[in-house]
Amino acid sequence: LADEIDKICYLLQGRVVPLYEAVEFGVADKFIIRAIAKANDMKSDEVLKEFKKVGDLGIAAEQCYHVLEHDNKKKITVGEVFDRLNTLAKEGGIGSQEKKIDILAGLLKNVDSLSARYLARIPLDKLRLGFSDMTILDGLSWMVTKDKSLRPRLEGAYNVLPDIGLIAKTLKKSGITGLSHVHARVGA
Numbered sequence: 786l787a788d789e790i791d792k793i794c795y796l797l798q799g800r801v802v803p804l805y806e807a808v809e810f811g812v813a814d815k816f817i818i819r820a821i822a823k824a825n826d827m828k829s830d831e832v833l834k835e836f837k838k839v840g841d842l843g844i845a846a847e848q849c850y851h852v853l854e855h856d857n858k859k860k861i862t863v864g865e866v867f868d869r870l871n872t873l874a875k876e877g878g879i880g881s882q883e884k885k886i887d888i889l890a891g892l893l894k895n896v897d898s899l900s901a902r903y904l905a906r907i908p909l910d911k912l913r914l915g916f917s918d919m920t921i922l923d924g925l926s927w928m929v930t931k932d933k934s935l936r937p938r939l940e941g942a943y944n945v946l947p948d949i950g951l952i953a954k955t956l957k958k959s960g961i962t963g964l965s966h967v968h969a970r971v972g973a
Contacts, residue, residue, distance in 0.1 A: 787957040791950030792867040794921055799912040801871040803948040810874050810908035812885065817842045817905050820886045824893035824901075825849045843913070846905035850898035861895045870907060918949050925956055935961055942967045 795801055802808045818836060822829045827849060836845040873888045889908065893901050906912050919936075922943060926935035942952050942964040955963045 787954065789863045789867075790957045791954040792863055794950045794953045796863070796867060796870070796907065797912075797914065797916075797921060798918070798949065799907050799910050801867060801874050803950060805947060808874050810870075810910070812908045814842060814909070816882070816886065817846075817889070817909060820889035820893060821846045821849055821901075821905060823886060823890035841906075841913075842909060843902040843906040843911070846893065847898045847902040850893075850901050861892075866892060866896075866904070870904075873908065918943065918947075921949055921953070925953055929956065929961065938964060945969050 795803070798804065800808075814836070818829050818832045821827070821842070822832045825832075832845060832849055835848050836842055839845055839848065869888050869892050873885050876885050876888070889904070892904055896904060903912065919940070922936055922939040923933050925939055926933050929935055938961060939952060939956070942955075943949065946952075946967050946969055952964065952967065955967060959966075
């Protein structure tokens with residue numbers, strides 16, 4: 786978990802990098818509809834119909850999942866999901882739209898239906914989990930002390946360098962004393 790905690794924190798933010806880095810997925814609803822359709826061997830119109838019915842592409846992805854039996858024998862790790870979404874976000878140039886659709890469709894094929902809901906939402910920046918970075922800091926404090934007592938120190942480190950993934954990884958590997966090595970960076 787120490788090697789994936791930073792990635793988990795970024796994904797909880799619906800990102801693959803800290804908020805101060807200008808890496809965006811740059812996709813719209815139509816893109817996600819096409820990826821869901823491709824993953825489920827459906828027509829885009831069928832996915833669009835489901836989307837209009839439920840009003841949320843994540844829920845539509847989850848509902849469409851049942852159309853085709855997926856091969857979930859291979860367990861996909863958080864690291865693999867993160868790496869593929871990172872590739873998707875950084876893909877550009879001629880033909881990149883189709884490559885991005887292939888990446889997301891491949892991911893959607895390798896996860897369960899509930900995971901499909903959230904994977905469809907991440908590139909749209911509509912994760913809808915209902916918590917903030919401060920909630921993640923509280924969770925990190927609970928991870929170490931079973932209470933929120935470390936929140937002020939965690940928030941202090943976050944205010945110096947607003948990289949929730951780095952803070953989580955530092956805390957997991959080096960404990961609360963490791964946060965004293967978190968320093969501001971130019972451009973962060």
